[in-house]
Amino acid sequence: MTGRTDPILRTDKIGRRYGGLVAVADLDMEIRPGEILGLIGPNGAGKSTTFNLISGFVKPSQGRLFMDGVDVTGEAPHRMCRRGMVRTFQHGSLMPSMTVRENILIGAIGALRGKVRSQRAARAEHAAHALGLTHCLDEISGNLPHGLQRLVSIAIAYAAQPRILCLDEPLTGLNQTELANVLDVLRHIRDESGCAILLVEHNMKAVMQICERIIVLHHGQMLASGAPLDIRTNEQVIAAYLGKRHAQ
């Protein structure tokens, strides 16, 4: 029996190299149920690679990946998803020629394979509602403004009934209102479904606001991990990445 604090996902010295370039090395991290976790670090720190490694889109060169205690190293992305790991993409994480409704439905189809049509439609409606998209369900998603498109991509992932929702820079290009809205929505999703949320982000303020735990990567390795306040006051992190302003 797994306890409530057992991690859903755990990496064991996972790493990835591309020829001579080491993108990620020796990374031990875990994602616990229901937590909102942030993954930060400068460009080239290995955030995207880590993201791809834990979602199964890239196979590790070394190390192992565990979900619920089961070794899932090297599993295909769609299988990882069926275990509850759903991710979005940094650019174009939706189907631009289809309507919002159809987009979100795809997520539901993925989660509820073998179930009745009406169940999937219901799940899609639910996800659309949670993301505040009920007013534009019949719009062609490619025609929507950037902020709404972001919400659609999160809705697709949420409709797939994630236990870990991995968001790849979901806040880029959003204005203040949209940003605050997305953060609210994410908290709501987590409270409603109990899923964990992993956020890879550059927007330091937003990360500090919403994340309960933060992992800092540097040159493909973990530099620090802990609560936002600890990270803000961590000297190594301050010195290298955040700049004195954020530490105050």
Next chain:
Amino acid sequence: MDKRVLYSGAGAVALLCVATAAMTAGYGTNLVCWIAIAVLTAASLRFVMLIGELNFATAAFVGLGAYGAGVATTVMDWPFLLCLLFGGMVAVVVGLVFGYVTLRTKGPYFLLIGFAFTEVVRLIYTKVHWLGGNSGMVGIFPPRYLDAWLPTFVVAVVGVLLLALYAIEKSHFGKTCIAIRDNDAVVQSVGINVHMTKVACLCVAAFAAGIAGGLSAYVNNVISPGDFGFLLSTFALAYLKVGGEDNPLGPVAGAVLLVLLASVAMGMGAGEHVFYGMAIVLSVLLMPKGITGLIQRGWEMRRKRSAA
């Protein structure tokens, strides 16, 4: 909304069958058969476009259906419907293997692999003696009781299959295929096995193409390897481009127009190749959405004008 479309579609098919049955046998009914088979072939090609691929192996699947039905009739002497179904199933089984192996490639590579595959299969026919080798197979006749009713039967089968393809296109499976065309990474990320979905899509299309092949075997009574080379895929592409690939009725519009015009043009001795070539070039340059696209645009403009 979809139910209404299906019912009106079924009604249209029924009407067409009655109209065909009322025609007197002759060149006219032959033409109807050829058009119907062309429609089905183009529809098969269009179905694979749902996953965003141009399936040049369509001609191979048509050929497999034709030869399958032909062998079942002349060599194994099975009942008619079983032969036709057998042709379709041969195409599906080959499509399954072909798709599983090749759908890992995309775009130009898949296109050219399909082209190569068509040619290989055609070459195989010419080498296998009990398939008739280069001269092909003869004596593929439908049963006696169907003699007068063959055109009606062909129209009915094609009509039913078109409706089935439409229903699948509008189903969740169809939507998944279209999503794969737009962004297969996202579809992967929500737990759908993209590769097997693509393979399934190809198998459905292969079945339709196989039935088209079987029907053409019975209509023409004679088949030969040359009928199923890449030229057939090219004609199917022409029907689709002229008719409009976005609309489920595109194959119908394109096939009707081109087959009719070709039969007129043949009388003028210009050669059907030039004709088809001109048709493709002109539609691609001037009406990229095909005839159905033009009609749809016309409707939309009328609606805007009456709303204004």
Next chain:
Amino acid sequence: MQTLLQLILTGLQIGSVYMLFSLGLTLIFGVMKIVNFAHGQFFTLSAMLVAVLVPWLLMQGLPLSAAFGLAVLGGIAASVVLGMLLYQFAFRFFQRDLAGSFILSVGLVLLFEGAFLHYFGGAVRSVPPIIDGTVSIFGTAVTLQRLILCLVAFGFTFALYWVLTRTRLGKAMRAVAIDHEAAMLQGIPYKRIAFHAFAMATFLGAVAGAIMAPISTVTPTVGADYLVKGFIAVIIGGLGSVPGAIVGSLFIAFIESFGGYYVDPSSANMAIFVLVMLILLLRPKGLMGNG
């Protein structure tokens, strides 16, 4: 030993023509990202014109070499003009539109094949040999003509390679092939580059046709036959890769040469097709592709 050499030489010979073809195809794909099925038509037109003009010029009393020279120039010029027209009025609008450009090119193939059949007739033509005599290489007899034509083909191939690696135009083409948006941001005049690439590819196809005419029979569909092999060479080597096109062409040519001798031509063809499929399955982008 003799047979082996003969087969190798035949392979090189066939390969040299495929090379000119596939270089044109890969160049167009690399720069414009289009699959041009109609590429063979430049070959056919050029070959046809040579086959028609040489006898006619001979009848006008010109000596053989002059007749051939003029015919070649005429054939190549006509093909290049055709290519420019097609670029200007058709292909230019379909860059990076794979399906659209392919469909367009397929239509053009049907159109031209029909037109050629109509104007030139379906009869097989041949051109009288330009240069007589044979040469002995390592003890195998090779007609001087074939040898020279083979050398010409290799010569043009190296010329293309030189252009792509040493000239500004060539480097610009490669930049565009790798990332056309980045290239445009760098100020590379994309439209002009595309135009030049298309022109060069057309030129190569036309040259191939002109030099093939004397050593092979010419029919209205001759371009299509070579085209298929050219495409296969490009697929094997990788769409967009010049070395790949060369490797792929020689590869197929040798299979054809050896397979045609030890088994039979159509089995060799089948083997080639099967091989393409296998290679594509193991390395979806071809042996050296980055398409």
